[in-house]
Amino acid sequence: MSKNNGNTKKTPLLTHLVAGxxxxxxxxxxxxxxxxxxxxxxxxxNVQRSAAGKRLGFIGVGVKIVKTESFxxxxxxxxxxxxxxxxxxxxxxxSFELYKEWMADENGHVSTGSVFLAGLAAGTTEAIAVVSPxxxxxxxxxxxRHSMADPMDIPKYRNAPHAAYTIIKEExxxxxxxxxxxxxxxxxxxxxxxxxxxxEFKHHAKRLQNxxxxxxxxxxxxxxxSGAMGPLSNAPIDTIKTRIQKSSAPGSGWDRFKFVTTxxxxxxxPRAFYKGLTPRLLRVAPGQAVTFMVYEKVKSWLDLVNDKVxxxxxxxxxxxx
Numbered sequence: 001m002s003k004n005n006g007n008t009k010k011t012p013l014l015t016h017l018v019a020g021x022x023x024x025x026x027x028x029x030x031x032x033x034x035x036x037x038x039x040x041x042x043x044x045x046n047v048q049r050s051a052a053g054k055r056l057g058f059i060g061v062g063v064k065i066v067k068t069e070s071f072x073x074x075x076x077x078x079x080x081x082x083x084x085x086x087x088x089x090x091x092x093x094x095s096f097e098l099y100k101e102w103m104a105d106e107n108g109h110v111s112t113g114s115v116f117l118a119g120l121a122a123g124t125t126e127a128i129a130v131v132s133p134x135x136x137x138x139x140x141x142x143x144x145r146h147s148m149a150d151p152m153d154i155p156k157y158r159n160a161p162h163a164a165y166t167i168i169k170e171e172x173x174x175x176x177x178x179x180x181x182x183x184x185x186x187x188x189x190x191x192x193x194x195x196x197x198x199x200e201f202k203h204h205a206k207r208l209q210n211x212x213x214x215x216x217x218x219x220x221x222x223x224x225x226s227g228a229m230g231p232l233s234n235a236p237i238d239t240i241k242t243r244i245q246k247s248s249a250p251g252s253g254w255d256r257f258k259f260v261t262t263x264x265x266x267x268x269x270p271r272a273f274y275k276g277l278t279p280r281l282l283r284v285a286p287g288q289a290v291t292f293m294v295y296e297k298v299k300s301w302l303d304l305v306n307d308k309v310x311x312x313x314x315x316x317x318x319x320x321x
Contacts, residue, residue: 123187124184198226
């Protein structure tokens with residue numbers, strides 16, 4: 001296995017929190033419309049067609065949403081995403097670094113296999129702590145087909161807090177964790193593939209160019225390429241999870257999984273498991289590009305601030321002596 005250099009200098013949790021939160025916020029605002037289109041395509045039981053009968057692709061679905069529900073309908077569920085971005089990104093990056101640190105050798109080096117395992121663990125941690133309930137609320141909001149341009153068209157869920165309140169009231173608090181196993185599996189595979197690819201790409205890019213730090217545009221490119229790995233590997237998991245979370249039907253998680261999987265296979269065929277893959281790729285890949293670029297940049301700024309503070313404290317202690 002190839003080796004990656006581990007971080008010899010510990011980064012404070014606050015740095016991960018601020019850098020991750022800023023990166024997540026920018027990623028959400030930039031790419032959320034593509035996520036809404038992806039969810040609509042995954043929830044469609046039949047092929048979506050235009051008024052002329054032409055099959056709609058992801059652009060066509062987006063245009064249809066804008067025409068029938070207004071442009072802002074593309075941002076349905078954004079509040080649920082943004083409200084979970086800071087803890088999600090803080091958990092993702094800080095837990096990844098923590099798990100990676102635990103698996104480092106005596107010289108601080110981390111193998112590619114250990115990076116993969118750290119990504120798996122980080123993805124599982126964020127899924128259970130934040131992503132699963134946030135995702136369910138987001139999907140319930142995105143699934144509503146009311147027109148935001150018509151004030152008389154009142155949706156069941158008005159916003160993220162109201163959706164959470166209504167779901168808990170009608171279905172119980174455990175409903176927020178429908179599909180948690182599949183969410184954890186999706187996040188685990190996403191982050192394992194994402195972090196492993198990104199760390200390897202970054203390591204080789206630094207070595208080939210003999211650089212200590214890469215320019216921002218390279219973080220953007222490498223983040224985009226690594227971000228595409230997850231959706232390509234777990235598209236069926238994401239589609240099944242979305243269907244389960246949209247449904248309010250009772251039953252155990254395994255029963256819902258069998259019902260949804262069987263229904264998709266029998267009524268729509270195996271290709272339906274890959275519905276929404278194109279907009280998901282277009283959502284996740286640029287999203288991860290933005291995330292890694294902003295995260296690395298903000299983290300570098302915060303590291304400079306921390307170094308300056310430490311330097312000033314050292315000067316003060318020396319002067320006192």
